[in-house]
Amino acid sequence: MNGHIEKKRLDNPPATIKLKIQRREKEGAPVSWETFELTYRRNLNVISALMDVRKNPVTIDGKATTPPVWDMSCLEQVCGICTMVIDDKVRQSCSALIDDLLLESASDTVTLQPMSKFPNVRDLKVDRSKMFDHLKQVNAWIELDGSYNLGPGPHISNDTAQERYAYSRCMTCGCCLEACPQYGDDNYIGPQAIAQARLFNMHPVGQMEIDERLNGLLGEDGIGNCGNAQNCVQVCPMNIPLTRAIYETNRDVTVNALFGWLKK
């Protein structure tokens, strides 16, 4: 376990960096670009760079403009809200360190765009309410008799608990949908909802409602639309085994189709 590698750092940082931001006044309005210059500091992330711009919204050409709008909350990559496309890659802006970005692009410019698969509210802000609707579609919850005191839940092995934990870390950020070539125009429910269905299908009590959950995945926008590009698993910031969830849920669908009549 001594595979510890020291992180690569930017050795000769520039005095200033440039933030190139895609602007849009509101949904449907035309897109434009603005570039801002700010003083480099070590440990700067995209959020603190944006905060700098907000305090002084003047472009590199000296033009006063409106402060860019973006979403942020926890800044610890656990709420998912600050997701955007940074240098062509979808990710959370809080955990995008300027040093790393400059190292990777070998330039002094960082480019910010909103995710493209969701309605663009303004600038870098998008509306992901569709993702929460998808969770409704797959009944992503455990059915309880009531929330009063009925003692502990079932015994579960720690292995199963850990496997479920991996799925349960999904923060509905939308990276998987942004990267998925199949997702768009309501034609496919996408990896996040399938993985959440898997999370509950793996639970001894959740298992009892597996039919309802799989039903949500059998419509026209269902699991059959996965094209197996495997982009989702590459971009997931929580390292959720999304392709495995799709594979295993597909298997459940097949088993149900073959043997479902036995339950009738």
Place this chain on the structure above:
Amino acid sequence: MANGLKIAIVGGGLAGLAAAMKIAEAGHEVDLISVVPVKRSHSVCAQGGINGAVNTKGEGDSPAKHLDDTVYGGDFLANQLPVKRMTDMAPEIIYLFDRMGVPFSRTREGLLDFRRFGGTLHHRTAFAGASTGQQLLYALDEQVRKWEVAGKVNKYEGWEMLSLVLDDHQVCRGLIAMDLQSLQLKTFKADAVIMATGGPGLIFGKSTNSMTCTGSAVSACYQQGARYANGEFIQVHPTSIPGEDKLRLMSESARGEGGRVWVPKADGDIRSPKDIPESERWYFLEEKYPAYGNLVPRDIATREIFQVCLEGHGVAGENQVYLDLTHIPAEVLTERLGAILEIYEMFVGDDPRFVPMRIFPGVHYSMGGLWVDFEQRTNIPGLFAAGECDYSIHGANRLGANSLVSCVYGGFVAAPSAIDYAKNVERGNTETNGIHDGELKRQQEINDSIITNEGSENQYKLHEEMGKVMTDNVTVVRYNDRLKATDEKLLELQDRFKKISINDSNLWATQAVPHARQFWNMLQLARVITLGALNRNESRGAHYKPEFPDRDDENWLKTTIAEYAEEAPVLSYEPVDVSLVEPRKRDYSKGKAAK
């Protein structure tokens, strides 16, 4: 829905969702108002776990011991009956989350596993990796989504509460909220309102809180007559990771799992920590507190770390100490602390499994909040509060892993309490419609004046100034002259606020107008915190004054109550319920002092 009640809940974190679930389950309707989609609430940031004396480790733990640890850790400032009710309910709460499918870590037998946390000698903390808050919040989010599908819960996500609607008798009849995209205002009529908006960390500029934790809505309630209690008690977490945009939390579970805090014995020793032998390291917490070691309560650990750095013993002479996990096998760390270690690596670049972390205290939690009685009722009829935004439970200092349980407990008590009230209150009539329109108009006028204001001040810079003065003077160590100066500075900022310009010609989804309103409200709470601290001439829990270094039960075993007045908050005091555990001196240098 002839007899159906409508209850508005502000805030969709653990407390708000807990209340929403209970109200929907009882057959009533909920309007749930939240500035962010509820799944993104600040509860996700809680890392270490949730306390409940389930006693599955054969240690003889019990809710009575949990009660004792909580009031002792809180330096006896908490009313004890609600704490007892919470510690009694805690095991059921954990079991309920277990039934909801939370992937808690488990034992060989497949039971819930428990770990140790600060301020106790028992394994009492259930945990799901190191993202327990996220996991518990998701479980409630899922249950509430089910009620949303059933038509019992209406979510208003991306809405911010601006004020309460009060009738002529100061009875709460609903609230006004703003759509954060269109800036449109709307009245929400309700038979009762539950506040569950969390803490006000942003008053300190940088803190471990999410960017939504402004305390703005609670401050609005305060300015409309709600009493605010124990505001001066602000927990500064001993271990956070300093950053440009925020201070990121390094969970207490790192110490719960065996993490050791140390600095090099020689000041300014610049060797890599690996090259500093055991004998040349100063494990100052273990030395001073042999019984609890690194797991002393947060206020103590914070002051010790702060003091060590103040005296120039910090690593490389800077404001930082080592939090060292490298003696624990990497695979054990990955399983039990993976999520938080990833955060450190992501933002600092070092892997804490191999390199000791560098940490420093950061503002973390408000023990103070809206005053509530033992049924979570505020002093305004029809207004309830639960979670971090209420003052009950934690006294002068909160124990680790008690926040999640207190949020759920608060929600579970506020819900039936609000239902009970709503069933018996005289319902609104045409007359009350007038008060909704009147309040809506008043709020619209405030928005209009912010939008049209033209001045030279930048509100984000003002916010920075407030954060700095509050962090410098109203956190770990407090001096009366500096507290006085802080209040003067806050008044100056209040003045300069009137000269801001929002700098945004596009009002669609602008953050400038909401921030301006939040900032004004934060200033009001900042004064409550500062003046409460100035007045309290003793040291207790998180409140420490070198000029008054001891706890003074004779004069100060009482709850601070702040009531709004235009000139300055009016402070008064009420006695603390100490009917269950007799106050005794806190001493963590030995095993716990005998009762």
